[in-house]
Amino acid sequence: MVTMKEIAHRTGVSVSTVSLVMNHRDEGRVKPAIAAHVREVADELGYQVNPMASSLRTNRTRTIGFISEEVATTPYAGGMILGAQTAASKLGYLLITVSTDGGMDEDDEIDALKRYGADGFLYAKMSNRVTDVPARLKDCPVVLVDATGRDGTTPSIEPDEFRIAYDATTRLVEAGCERIAYIGCSEPMLAQEGRLAGYRTALEAAGRKFNERLVVDVLNNGPALEAVSDLFDWERPDGFFCFNDARAWYVYECAARRGLVIGRDVSVVGVDNHRVFAETLSPRLTTVELPHFEMGYWAAAKVVSMIEKRPLDDLDVPDTRAPLPPLDAPVPAKVHCTLIEKESVRAAG
Incomplete structure (x- = not known):
């Protein structure tokens, strides 16, 4: 396993500097060019953050809870969950998914995620609707997926x-x-x-x-x-x-x-x-x-930016079918969906 000490040796900086960069606490403390070089060398060496050690240092588990209602049982679940998981993985987080369908009690599921130390939450609906943020999530970083918060302030993502x-x-x-x-x-x-x-x-x-x-x-x-x-x-x-x-x-x-x-x-x-x-x-x-994949991806990236209190300027955005809105888009963020041309419309006149 590659260590921070090895990265420090290769880059000629201190272990503490490497730690700041790898834990995204380098802004204002490490020169951007040095931070970029450290990340580049870390990627070359295949460095991976040790989640156990990181959680002890930062009091974070690097875990995101994905709470769904009428999502996991639909044909669209795969895309939405895959999008969220892809972004979470890129950012060094683990996604835990729970469903409140089938008689599962929503409060119990949220409490279980909290016991596991989830740092933030995605609250997903199907068929874009206005919803209330559960009371148990009021003081947590939370992003609504395919939904609009009744309060008008909770970050959310939906199709345009x-x-x-x-x-x-x-x-x-x-x-x-x-x-x-x-x-x-x-x-x-x-x-x-x-x-x-x-x-x-x-x-x-x-x-x-x-x-x-x-x-x-x-x-x-x-x-x-x-x-x-x-x-x-x-x-x-x-x-x-x-x-x-x-x-x-x-x-x-x-x-x-x-x-x-x-x-x-x-x-x-x-x-x-x-x-x-x-x-x-x-x-x-x-x-x-x-845009189920896109909504899941954006929501996970957004909640990480809220957890870490940074803009995620270094996020490598994938080439998605529909363009992703910026993370600082007004609430609700809207995705401009893509029209897929097939055979049911005659050629443009």
Whole structure:
């Protein structure tokens, strides 16, 4: 195992200087060029921080607790947890994940993480929503993932719902669609509110009038298929922006029943890039990918910056599909999601 003494010998500085750099306490104490050289040599030698020794010196365990509700049981859990774990690992932290689904008591899970000495917490939701920070986390470094704090001050990260709809609708406008419908969600959600606003603004920016007859808000059930079918017959849209990929299936089904070809007669854009729909719908669905990896990565980096009280200027940011907002972005931080071109929208006219 490489020691700080070896790094000190290679760089010609004292062990205490190496310790300051390796524990991110060098700002204002060690010249930046020297600190950069120490880190470079440490990387070359394969130095790894000893978490036990570090926790004794700093009173930190370098552990982050990831608390999820309706996340670990969804298809998106992998991306969000992987993003958080990737950032935590880069920064020398261990991620411990607990789920409050299945009758697990949230307070008990938080207390367990605290007993393990977690330095900070990620509190994750599914389907972007307003939430309260649990009372047991009030005095801890905490970042909300795919959620907005009711207090308006807790650091949080979420998809830019408005831009999702604006970009999707604009793509349909560029494809030459004249009557663009929105298949929305009948549940009150931040995503629904933002996506409806983005759809409407994109139409107006293109010189189109918003027509409420082209908007149908549905759930995922039989009546939803009926409502979309009625929309086809009464309003005859040639473009559809769908709240998610699941709702895009209704459009595919209704088009098939009428002998219409998706990508030629009717253009469709969904949201999620859901693996099941992405692999089964034909032609393949053009969709806006939700940034689960990006949200997890940003949240973990943000909570570490709060724990260590530093800006993480030295963080090596990965090349993600959607660009990450800066760690000092206003609350809530928003991710501009990426539209994935496939085959369900005809070529731009």
